[in-house]
Amino acid sequence: MGNIFHKISWFIKEEWKTYLLMLTLLLCIAFISLTPARVLGLAIDTIVSGGVNSSSLSFLVFALLLLPLGRYLLSFTYNYIVNVEAQKLAFKLRKKYLTHLFEMDSRFYEMYEKGDLISRVTNDLEAITTAATSLLEGLVFNIGLIFFAIGVMSTTISWKLTLISIIIMPIGLTILNVIRTNKRKYIKRHREIYAEMTEKVLESVEGQKAIRAYVQEDSDLEKQYLAIDKDIESWRYIVRFENWFNPLFEIIYGIAYILAFAFGVYFIIHQEMTLGGLITFVSYIGLLYGPIISISTIFSQINNATISVDRFDEILKQTAEVHDEPTSKSIIHFNEIDFKNVTFKYPFDKTPVIRNITFTIKKGQTIGIVGPTGAGKSTLIRQLLREFNTTEGQIFVDGVPIEDYIIDDIRNLVGYVPQSHMLFKRAVDENIMIGNPKANLTELDKAVKIADFEKDLMYLNDGLHTQVGEAGSTLSGGQKQRLSIARALIKNPEILILDDSLSAVDAKTEDTIIDHLKEYRQGKTNIIVAHRFSAVRDADIILVLENGKISQRGTHEELLRMEGWYKQQYIQQMTMK
Numbered sequence: 001m002g003n004i005f006h007k008i009s010w011f012i013k014e015e016w017k018t019y020l021l022m023l024t025l026l027l028c029i030a031f032i033s034l035t036p037a038r039v040l041g042l043a044i045d046t047i048v049s050g051g052v053n054s055s056s057l058s059f060l061v062f063a064l065l066l067l068p069l070g071r072y073l074l075s076f077t078y079n080y081i082v083n084v085e086a087q088k089l090a091f092k093l094r095k096k097y098l099t100h101l102f103e104m105d106s107r108f109y110e111m112y113e114k115g116d117l118i119s120r121v122t123n124d125l126e127a128i129t130t131a132a133t134s135l136l137e138g139l140v141f142n143i144g145l146i147f148f149a150i151g152v153m154s155t156t157i158s159w160k161l162t163l164i165s166i167i168i169m170p171i172g173l174t175i176l177n178v179i180r181t182n183k184r185k186y187i188k189r190h191r192e193i194y195a196e197m198t199e200k201v202l203e204s205v206e207g208q209k210a211i212r213a214y215v216q217e218d219s220d221l222e223k224q225y226l227a228i229d230k231d232i233e234s235w236r237y238i239v240r241f242e243n244w245f246n247p248l249f250e251i252i253y254g255i256a257y258i259l260a261f262a263f264g265v266y267f268i269i270h271q272e273m274t275l276g277g278l279i280t281f282v283s284y285i286g287l288l289y290g291p292i293i294s295i296s297t298i299f300s301q302i303n304n305a306t307i308s309v310d311r312f313d314e315i316l317k318q319t320a321e322v323h324d325e326p327t328s329k330s331i332i333h334f335n336e337i338d339f340k341n342v343t344f345k346y347p348f349d350k351t352p353v354i355r356n357i358t359f360t361i362k363k364g365q366t367i368g369i370v371g372p373t374g375a376g377k378s379t380l381i382r383q384l385l386r387e388f389n390t391t392e393g394q395i396f397v398d399g400v401p402i403e404d405y406i407i408d409d410i411r412n413l414v415g416y417v418p419q420s421h422m423l424f425k426r427a428v429d430e431n432i433m434i435g436n437p438k439a440n441l442t443e444l445d446k447a448v449k450i451a452d453f454e455k456d457l458m459y460l461n462d463g464l465h466t467q468v469g470e471a472g473s474t475l476s477g478g479q480k481q482r483l484s485i486a487r488a489l490i491k492n493p494e495i496l497i498l499d500d501s502l503s504a505v506d507a508k509t510e511d512t513i514i515d516h517l518k519e520y521r522q523g524k525t526n527i528i529v530a531h532r533f534s535a536v537r538d539a540d541i542i543l544v545l546e547n548g549k550i551s552q553r554g555t556h557e558e559l560l561r562m563e564g565w566y567k568q569q570y571i572q573q574m575t576m577k
């Protein structure tokens with residue numbers, strides 16, 4: 001349990017004044033909660049002794065009316081503050097978590113599923129903030145209340161009766177805690193199942209178009225139900241443990257009541273206490289029920305939050321393999337990039353996807369990359385984005401290993417148009433400006449022109465200001481590609497990478513874009529991965545990648561003079577036309 005408070009001790013330190021205020025408020029509430037029973041006892045004793053008069057009566061009535069009002073006001077203030085603090089902590093933790101997610105590399109994202117990452121920042125985070133604010137305060141409050149009540153009972157009524165009736169309580173609480181500790185492992189499992197369920201919902205929402213197109217709603221729902229069922233089943237286990245709690249505790253509590261009554265009557269007969277004293281005492285036993293139950297529940301919830309804090313912390317502890325060093329160099333322009341014997345294996349794969357790749361990219365060149373699907377073309381060019389470190393060999397930029405440069409600087413050199421387009425639910429121009437938020441209108445128009453996106457604007461009802469649907473759902477495949485190309489172009493990158501980005505455009509549009517690149521990107525580097533040879537025909541050098549290796553290299557003409565994949569596929573493509 002200490003774990004959770006240790007982990008958020010920085011927040012308690014930062015907010016100690018507010019925590020102190022909350023604690024004071026709670027102790028005042030505890031005091032007020034206990035006073036009516038005492039006042040009632042005094043009233044009864046005054047009545048029994050015949051000493052009642054108008055001034056003592058009005059004082060008692062006034063006190064009994066004023067106390068609930070005071071309690072209400074204090075509780076209101078406390079609840080307000082505690083909620084503000086919980087939100088503050090949630091905000092800070094979320095900020096920490098999200099900043100950390102952005103610092104992580106692709107290896108990390110291969111390790112954790114989206115649903116899991118989301119459940120940690122929603123479900124788990126909520127458990128942590130509740131534990132750190134209301135539960136922590138509740139714990140102190142209830143413990144305070146119990147001690148306070150026991151103090152009043154033993155000093156002002158009867159210490160003997162106090163001892164007799166509360167001696168049984170710790171026994172009950174110990175039994176309960178043993179059961180609760182065992183429950184922990186089920187809670188941990190439940191959190192994992194919850195994350196799986198979140199992942200399933202996410203997948204279905206993201207893939208709803210494909211699900212509907214293949215009329216797979218029923219089978220997908222079936223999978224959802226299974227995930228939900230699993231979640232409920234694991235929760236049932238936990239509830240079973242919970243069910244031990246109430247009956248057992250009720251019995252123990254009942255015994256405490258009986259003991260208080262029996263011995264209380266005995267003490268009255270022997271004139272060791274008054275009737276008012278016994279009534280106050282029994283009221284206090286009743287009052288203690290709530291706090292004792294609360295403490296036990298709070299302990300259990302804090303226990304659960306400990307699992308959450310571990311899950312949350314697990315992510316924060318992850319370090320990115322691809323990271324900057326204080327000695328990392330800055331770079332704005334480059335002259336030459338050398339791939340030297342580069343081999344790369346995805347983190348959780350056994351065999352490399354690309355092997356012994358050696359080639360040079362010179363500033364201003366256009367490089368074409370072709371080859372069968374799955375040959376490793378994307379994997380090869382994405383090495384320039386520093387998503388992962390190479391497994392073997394090295395990439396040099398102007399003679400310096402790429403790892404020695406500031407990661408963002410290297411990424412800023414590149415304008416990458418991926419195969420799957422990540423479009424946001426914003427206006428078209430905002431989507432393009434993601435490439436360079438500081439771009440002016442002239443630069444925006446230029447990027448739109450080079451990407452041959454201009455002609456699409458008249459089909460969009462509000463031109464550049466047209467809202468794009470979620471994940472680009474309102475645009476055609478070709479429009480999405482051209483918008484993504486414009487986004488990469490607006491930053492006027494040193495290296496433009498088109499990763500099979502012309503697949504959804506017709507041959508004429510492809511020609512226009514290639515011509516535009518030649519015209520507007522003189523002195524800049526282009527890397528074009530393509531299936532159609534027309535897209536790479538004019539490249540300074542074309543690499544043919546087969547099975548992760550460069551099998552051929554040369555200009556279009558040179559490659560046509562060689563026997564091999566390039567010539568074979570070219571002839572096939574030409575005859576299909």
Ligand code: ADP
Pocket residue numbers: 110346349353371372373374375376377378379380
């Ligand atoms: P291409 O671009 O030539 O079609 P890719 O570079 O996309 O080929 O993929 C090459 C191989 O690497 C394929 O077998 C693919 O399944 C595998 N691959 C691609 N991305 C990953 C990844 N993130 N993790 C593991 N394997 C991957």
